[in-house]
Amino acid sequence: MIVAYASICVVLFALVAAGTLHADVSHRDTARLAWRQLLPLLTRLPAAFLAANFLVALVPAHWFVQFLGQSSGVTGVLIASCLGAVLIGGPMVSFPIALVLMQAGVGVPQMVALITAWSLLAVHRMITYEVPMMGWRFLWRRVTAVLVLAPIAGITAELVLGVWH
Amino acid sequence: MGRTSARRIPVDGITVFFIILAVVSGGALLILNGVNAFSEALGNGLDLMLEVMPLVVLAVLVAAYVQHLLPMDFARRWLGGSSGLRGLLIATVAGMLTPGGPFAAFPLVLGMRGVGASIPVCITYLTAWSMLGLQRIVVWEIPFFGPHFVLVRVGSSFLLPLVAGLIAMALVRFAGEPT
Numbered sequence: 399m400i401v402a403y404a405s406i407c408v409v410l411f412a413l414v415a416a417g418t419l420h421a422d423v424s425h426r427d428t429a430r431l432a433w434r435q436l437l438p439l440l441t442r443l444p445a446a447f448l449a450a451n452f453l454v455a456l457v458p459a460h461w462f463v464q465f466l467g468q469s470s471g472v473t474g475v476l477i478a479s480c481l482g483a484v485l486i487g488g489p490m491v492s493f494p495i496a497l498v499l500m501q502a503g504v505g506v507p508q509m510v511a512l513i514t515a516w517s518l519l520a521v522h523r524m525i526t527y528e529v530p531m532m533g534w535r536f537l538w539r540r541v542t543a544v545l546v547l548a549p550i551a552g553i554t555a556e557l558v559l560g561v562w563h
Numbered sequence: 564m565g566r567t568s569a570r571r572i573p574v575d576g577i578t579v580f581f582i583i584l585a586v587v588s589g590g591a592l593l594i595l596n597g598v599n600a601f602s603e604a605l606g607n608g609l610d611l612m613l614e615v616m617p618l619v620v621l622a623v624l625v626a627a628y629v630q631h632l633l634p635m636d637f638a639r640r641w642l643g644g645s646s647g648l649r650g651l652l653i654a655t656v657a658g659m660l661t662p663g664g665p666f667a668a669f670p671l672v673l674g675m676r677g678v679g680a681s682i683p684v685c686i687t688y689l690t691a692w693s694m695l696g697l698q699r700i701v702v703w704e705i706p707f708f709g710p711h712f713v714l715v716r717v718g719s720s721f722l723l724p725l726v727a728g729l730i731a732m733a734l735v736r737f738a739g740e741p742t
Contacts, residue, residue, distance in 0.1 A: 402706035535741030
């Protein structure tokens with residue numbers, strides 16, 4: 399966590415410096431934009447954290463290791479892909495849930511598949527943005543084209559880790 | 564944007580969903596596994612929240628600066644009318660560089676379609692943006708999961724936007740371009 403805080407502070411410092419050099423970037427407008435994007439998270443995030451912890455506590459601990467652990471292999475990757483596809487919410491909500499899952503014993507390739515499936519198929523994003531703006535005919539072509547990518551990413555991660563170790 | 568809407572904490576569908584999910588799963592845990600299991604899960608949730616919440620505030624600030632610093636029409640200018648494998652490669656890079664959430668990326672895709680970008684180019688762009696977007700990697704993924712995990716994930720998927728584009732090319736040949 400210390401590394402996380404240090405790295406994000408460095409990035410923020412660099413961006414503030416860049417913003418100061420740019421005449422058309424106002425710190426006040428930027429802070430206002432950040433505040434607007436933070437507001438919905440103040441209620442959504444605590445609810446998501448609690449829900450994730452309750453749900454993980456409800457599922458017997460050995461299930462995570464058995465079905466989604468490092469040794470669950472391709473089956474685990476496929477289960478994780480399905481799980482990721484139904485995970486709703488932006489990164490601020492999904493990543494805490496994924497973090498809870500990782501602490502519960504989900505393996506790295508399975509986690510790669512889960513995050514890939516979530517980023518490609520996030521249902522809430524399709525409903526709120528993609529269908530209204532691009533239409534169903536675009537949506538089904540895109541979904542068909544990306545359906546196999548999450549399992550491919552998970553299996554590739556499994557191979558990469560196998561070579562690595 | 565009205566003053567009241569900026570002050571009030573908005574509660575939308577996703578928030579309601581998670582509140583209901585938390586209440587139902589918390590109730591189920593209390594009934595099925597008892598008070599001890601419930602309070603342990605509650606404690607874990609609050610601990611993690613306290614650890615992550617300040618990080619979220621910093622991340623949102625970083626995202627706001629990125630959105631103000633990067634001109635949003637750059638991808639549109641690059642991608643209008645481009646196609647073929649070269650178009651897919653440019654779309655991959657542009658997608659990775661596009662900051663912001665879906666509220667930024669989808670209007671851009673709509674603009675790209677308007678200036679003649681093909682469906683496979685748009686699909687490759689959206690795939691690269693959602694899987695390999697640099698802003699999300701730097702702001703969210705490295706802090707949460709650490710550089711080792713991110714290296715494995717990005718290493719396993721950096722060719723996949725191209726794969727999606729190639730599948731889309733075959734699909735468009737088979738099913739046609741939507742009008």
